[in-house]
Amino acid sequence: MNIDPIHQFEVQRYADLLRVSGVSFSFTNASAFMIGIVGAIFLFLTFATRGRTLVPGRMQSVAEMSYEFIAKMVRDSAGNEGMVFFPLVFSLFMFVFVANVIGLVPYTFTITAHIIVTAALALLVIGTVVIYGFWRHGTHFLHLFVPSGVPSFLLPFVVLIEVVSFLSRPISLSLRLFANMLAGHIALKVFAFFVVGLSSAGIAGMFGATLPFFMIVALTALELLVAVLQAYVFAVLTSIYLNDAVHPGH
Amino acid sequence: MTKTWKLTVAAALMGLALAAAPAVASDSAKPSSGPAGAVVAQQDHGASTGAHVAEVVGEAAHGGEHKGGFPPFNPATFGSQLAWLAVSFGVLYFLMSRVTLPRIGRILEERHDRIARDLAEASQRRAESEAAQIAYEKALTEARGKANAIAGEARNRLNAETETNRKSLEAALTVKLEEAEARISTTKTNALSHVRGIAVDTAQTIVNTLVGTTPAQQDTESAVDQVLSRKAA
Numbered sequence: 415m416n417i418d419p420i421h422q423f424e425v426q427r428y429a430d431l432l433r434v435s436g437v438s439f440s441f442t443n444a445s446a447f448m449i450g451i452v453g454a455i456f457l458f459l460t461f462a463t464r465g466r467t468l469v470p471g472r473m474q475s476v477a478e479m480s481y482e483f484i485a486k487m488v489r490d491s492a493g494n495e496g497m498v499f500f501p502l503v504f505s506l507f508m509f510v511f512v513a514n515v516i517g518l519v520p521y522t523f524t525i526t527a528h529i530i531v532t533a534a535l536a537l538l539v540i541g542t543v544v545i546y547g548f549w550r551h552g553t554h555f556l557h558l559f560v561p562s563g564v565p566s567f568l569l570p571f572v573v574l575i576e577v578v579s580f581l582s583r584p585i586s587l588s589l590r591l592f593a594n595m596l597a598g599h600i601a602l603k604v605f606a607f608f609v610v611g612l613s614s615a616g617i618a619g620m621f622g623a624t625l626p627f628f629m630i631v632a633l634t635a636l637e638l639l640v641a642v643l644q645a646y647v648f649a650v651l652t653s654i655y656l657n658d659a660v661h662p663g664h
Numbered sequence: 665m666t667k668t669w670k671l672t673v674a675a676a677l678m679g680l681a682l683a684a685a686p687a688v689a690s691d692s693a694k695p696s697s698g699p700a701g702a703v704v705a706q707q708d709h710g711a712s713t714g715a716h717v718a719e720v721v722g723e724a725a726h727g728g729e730h731k732g733g734f735p736p737f738n739p740a741t742f743g744s745q746l747a748w749l750a751v752s753f754g755v756l757y758f759l760m761s762r763v764t765l766p767r768i769g770r771i772l773e774e775r776h777d778r779i780a781r782d783l784a785e786a787s788q789r790r791a792e793s794e795a796a797q798i799a800y801e802k803a804l805t806e807a808r809g810k811a812n813a814i815a816g817e818a819r820n821r822l823n824a825e826t827e828t829n830r831k832s833l834e835a836a837l838t839v840k841l842e843e844a845e846a847r848i849s850t851t852k853t854n855a856l857s858h859v860r861g862i863a864v865d866t867a868q869t870i871v872n873t874l875v876g877t878t879p880a881q882q883d884t885e886s887a888v889d890q891v892l893s894r895k896a897a
Binding site: 420423424425427439440441442444445448449451452455456459460463466468470474477478481482500501502504505508509525527528529530531534535538592596 | 734735736737738741742743744745746747748749750751752753755756757759760761763764765767768769770771772774775778
């Protein structure tokens, strides 16, 4: 048994595929989980809607609810014009949600507990905002940083603050998800080690181990909440940021 | 549709750009023999022996000691993660935007349409039933009006007939009355004309009985006339 709480985050290479200038694009457990998550999402949603029934069954209801949930979220945040981003937000939500929840299963790998993954997703969102914003509105997109109705002597400071806040978005977006996932999994593992360590110390230790054991149960419930909540937060913030790309004026 | 394509392409480009960035970064980090350098050495070792199937990236020895540091911050794994993330998320985006979301959207739309159609049909039926109700009430009112009209007409006709009958009857009666009156008056006149004769005769007879002589016709008549005229006065 590996009693290292960090061990669960290790990327393990399964197959070496390609190496470009010293960086390996090998197939790892992270890759396997990414592919598995995509497959699970697609297969579930396809299987759930196989009947296309007028009155939905349980699984079709889940598929429809997730669709309507994200659709409403995007429409509320970014309006009807923002619905071009509906597939993106839906994919992001489902990807993060399934990654977070699958990561709670023991012996699995949590891809969202890697800063590079969350950063890439956050940069994808902000990149989409910037590219779509300039493509759609041209330089008018820069009005995002110039709120109307601000006194002219305050304007440079306000613009500076707006720019900094815009630049901090990908950082906060990626760090929030990463830190939540990482901390939760480490906490779970630490309490698990308490159980193992205490119960190896005899009968009294076994009794003592019940306390951290129940802590694991409670923490697992909390982590499930966090997993769902962080996926939701990620999707909501994505919709709000995308609103800036659609409606740059304040 | 073209919009989603453009977005897909943009997402793919984004992923590639992200995948390329750390490659450059770790490239520059290599000569400084940091964690990335260790990784490369270890990777070479793994490739040459081929002994480990599941090998820890960025870790020299399996079992606790992390030469690559804290795994989420180990840049040696970034390239692979980003590449696979770009591939898997690109595939997910493509599948969702092309297959799954239109599929669910169609189901919801069909249901929405069906509900809207059913509601429209229901409201149409209700309108029809309301129209039928109105038509029924109208027909009822009309029938009632017609019945009233017929009854009124019949009453009027009967009234008129009765009136006519009454009038003709009254006329006939008036004629008869007048005839009768005329007859009475002629009878009365006749009777009255006889009164003088009778009075004269009676007076002559009475005088004859009382006196024994019959007065002259002329005197009697004048006396009777005198009395009669006094009485009449």
